[in-house]
Amino acid sequence: MENLSNYFGQNIIQKRIVVTGGTTGIGKAIAELLVSLGGRVFIFGRDENDFNNAMNDIKEKLKAGEIYGVAADITQKDDIDLIWNKVDHVLGGIDILINNAALPARGIIEGSYDDWKYILETNVLGYIAFAKEAVNRMKEQQSGHIVNIGSMSAEVKEKTGVIYVSTKTAIRGFSTALRKEINPLGIKVSHIEPGAVTSNMQTAPKEVQKEKIAKLEMLEAEDIAMSVLFCLAQPKRCDIVSMQVRPHLQLI
Template identity: 30%
Template sequence: MSDRADATGRFAFAGRTCLVTGAAAGIGAALAHELARRRAVLALVDRDAEGLARVAAAARELGAREVTTYEIDLSDGGDRLDLAAEVAARHGGVDLLANNAGVTLMGSFEENSMADLEWLLEVNLLAVVRLTKAFLPQLLARPGSHVVNVSSLFGLIAPAGQVAYATSKFAVRGFTDALRHEIEPMGVGVTVVHPGGIRTNIAANARISGGDPEGKQAEQARRFAERALTMPAEEAARQILAAVHHRRPRLVIGGVAKGADLLARLAPIRYWRISQAVAARRKIV
């Protein structure tokens, strides 16, 4: 039995090194706080230095064994080998890699510029792949380690107006499933997470592509966040860590996401029309 697992083979957090991306706010910050309560060692990544500092300070007060922060813009295309080397030198290696960072983009596919599409894919997909590749030797060398990749409700269904985001999140889902089939037999757990309706700033911070002179896209994002994003990020973080602890391969968070998952299975072609009709009745969109 690895010292990174308890007597049942489940992931044990205390003293384990856990790297979280997008850690300055939202689910990433909530994960950092929950891991701190479990006495983990934290390596926190985000481009927001001030937000990182706030989360790190809170994590130390909550009981984290050690906290280091790394100000990195994941859209820059770096291979992250330097980060992996730095984390290995400081902490000896990573036991839990949580690829959580994500961004979104407003506008139709016609309106989206290629530059904006590439920016989103760089953060939401390629950063996940690059970080996993960079840290894979450490994970394989530490049996009982674990990878968490955060997909989305929009990795289960593909709504109009979210072509770029859905593309990235469906790809994260496929990458994670295939990765699991390769490395789970080597002792590394892999979980894909599909959150839906989590109260974060991702919609409010969405990039507007193609211009929005009348503010319609910004207003749509505001209304979506207000009406649809209701579950506290802290609850999502607790569910994610429970899934890691129990070595669950897949986690769907929230009633909306679970309903959408079922609907897409039952009506893989017609689900969008059905969901639009339900949303219209509830005045979600």
């Protein structure tokens, strides 16, 4: 096999990449890694403080690649249009889409219709809307890669997260069907389902999350970023269709 640094970087350097929900957690870790390998990365998130902090943090570490972005909400059509206008302007198109923006949600007894509507628009419609815009651009060049970040909740189906389980089960089905539709256009689709990962979505305090990481009961966001990189690094002939990544001692 060729030099591994070349193997992992060859499909990233100078590629035009969009990471939804790229300002915190898994999304930010993915953006940082792909920028470090020479990618031209565009991120966004709905919280302006998180966006500014992410941009400043990534720029401070920047030794290769490029980072762009905007504070925007994936549920707002005007914001979606704004994002893609900026992507077209600064990147000139897209080669890789990382669909990652998602919100936590609990059981059906808690919450309200408006709460659930916003969750569904973020976790499901957001993925579909961004995949649609990416495919519109990728099909012209007969190449591209969409990575959908799902969750092991789609398999575990925990009773404490009925709404979240519903959204991540939808992403599992969406990814499978989407691949069948767009593979003939030269576009790859990968679906990654992490187990427990330290992030702002976790209800446990940061100290507790660190303890779980030390006990091999929780993953770091960087672990999922490396999984994404593995999917992206494959040659054109090879698709990583579905991947599950679990903490060693998360016994699902």
